[in-house]
Amino acid sequence: MSRIVYPCGPCKIQRKKCGDKCILAPYFPPNDPHKFFVVRKIFGASNIAKILEDIPGEKRGDAVRSLVYEASARLNDPIYGCTAEISRLQNQVLHLQSQLATVQAELLNAHGNLVVSQNNENEDIGFQYDDDPFGLWAPL
Amino acid sequence: MSRIVYPCGPCKIQRKKCGDKCILAPYFPPNDPHKFFVVRKIFGASNIAKILEDIPGEKRGDAVRSLVYEASARLNDPIYGCTAEISRLQNQVLHLQSQLATVQAELLNAHGNLVVSQNNENEDIGFQYDDDPFGLWAPL
Numbered sequence: 001m002s003r004i005v006y007p008c009g010p011c012k013i014q015r016k017k018c019g020d021k022c023i024l025a026p027y028f029p030p031n032d033p034h035k036f037f038v039v040r041k042i043f044g045a046s047n048i049a050k051i052l053e054d055i056p057g058e059k060r061g062d063a064v065r066s067l068v069y070e071a072s073a074r075l076n077d078p079i080y081g082c083t084a085e086i087s088r089l090q091n092q093v094l095h096l097q098s099q100l101a102t103v104q105a106e107l108l109n110a111h112g113n114l115v116v117s118q119n120n121e122n123e124d125i126g127f128q129y130d131d132d133p134f135g136l137w138a139p140l
Numbered sequence: 141m142s143r144i145v146y147p148c149g150p151c152k153i154q155r156k157k158c159g160d161k162c163i164l165a166p167y168f169p170p171n172d173p174h175k176f177f178v179v180r181k182i183f184g185a186s187n188i189a190k191i192l193e194d195i196p197g198e199k200r201g202d203a204v205r206s207l208v209y210e211a212s213a214r215l216n217d218p219i220y221g222c223t224a225e226i227s228r229l230q231n232q233v234l235h236l237q238s239q240l241a242t243v244q245a246e247l248l249n250a251h252g253n254l255v256v257s258q259n260n261e262n263e264d265i266g267f268q269y270d271d272d273p274f275g276l277w278a279p280l
Contacts, residue, residue, distance in 0.1 A: 042191075044184040051182075051218055059219045066223040070210060078191055079199045082222055083206040089229035096236035103243045110250035117257040 005029055009036045010045055023052050027064040035068055042071035145169055149176045150185055163192050167204040175208055182211035 008025035009032060011018030018025060024045075028036045039048055048067065055063050073082035080087070148165035149172060151158030158165060164185075168176045179188055188207065195203050213222035220227070 042187060043182065044187055047182060047184055051214070055218050063219045066220050069223055070214075070221060074191070074210075078195055079203045080206050081210060082226065083209055085226055086222065086229065089226065089233060093229060093232050093236065096233065096240060100236060100240050100243060103240060103247055107243055107247045107250060110247060110254060114250060114254045114257060117254060 002029075005031075009033050010040070013040075014045060023049050023060075027052075027061065038071045038075060039064075039067050042074045043067060142169075145171075149173050150180070153180075154185060163189050163200075167192075167201065178211045178215060179204075179207050182214045183207060 004020075004025050006020075006022070006025060007016075007018035007030065008022055009028040009030045010016075010024045011022060012030050013033065013036065024036075036045075043051075051067070052060050052063060070082050073085065077084050144160075144165050146160075146162070146165060147156075147158035147170065148162055149168040149170045150156075150164045151162060152170050153173065153176065164176075176185075183191075191207070192200050192203060210222050213225065217224050
């Protein structure tokens with residue numbers, strides 16, 4: 001992680017005292033105000049801090065990334081937010097499952113045809129030796 | 141939609157005046173306090189109201205459902221929230237795409253074998269009439 005700069009973006013915007021005990025400082029540097037703007041608009045600064053307080057330090061970076069993702073999705077689509085992406089992926093899963101079932105059925109069918117075809121092939125050979133009605137293929 | 145009851149859940153909890161101009165009342169009835177508890181804890185009451193204000197009336201029900209879904213996911217998984225479901229679905233899509241590619245390749249292969257097998261079958265028949273070296277199958 002890069003060097004933490006005080007005051008952090010949120011404390012600068014909110015004109016609050018900032019220091020090494022600030023829970024937001026490692027994730028919201030003052031040179032990236034948009035990142036904080038997005039999560040603040042959707043979750044609120046105090047909710048972000050409360051969510052991070054309940055998470056172990058080494059997982060807070062992941063939590064901030066997921067919160068920024070969710071907040072950006074909500075700003076882009078105020079009605080569905082990131083549930084739009086969940087719906088899109090669910091539909092893609094259903095479509096792929098259906099495609100897979102179709103191709104698996106085609107494969108079973110092709111194997112069936114191959115077995116029938118190979119049986120026919122074997123029957124021809126069988127006929128030559130086992131059921132040769134004219135004795136034409138008897139060993140010399 | 142069922143009859144709106146005043147004060148709604150949020151106004152009752154926040155001891156605010158409630159009436160037919162309350163934007164939250166149609167979606168947060170007083171008999172379902174948990175629904176408001178969940179979204180308030182993650183987004184905050186004022187952010188919920190602000191999000192709904194920017195959405196056309198007929199779409200606010202969908203927006204509340206998606207907000208409740210997101211907030212519940214964040215309470216269940218404070219680190220990843222509903223991005224955990226997005227990751228899970230993305231992995232499922234990748235797995236299905238890989239399965240589909242495998243089965244499609246098997247199908248192509250099976251069709252190839254079928255064509256070879258049918259060609260062999262046809263060759264047997266062809267041999268009997270066209271290339272019969274001993275003249276054994278000549279028409280009687």
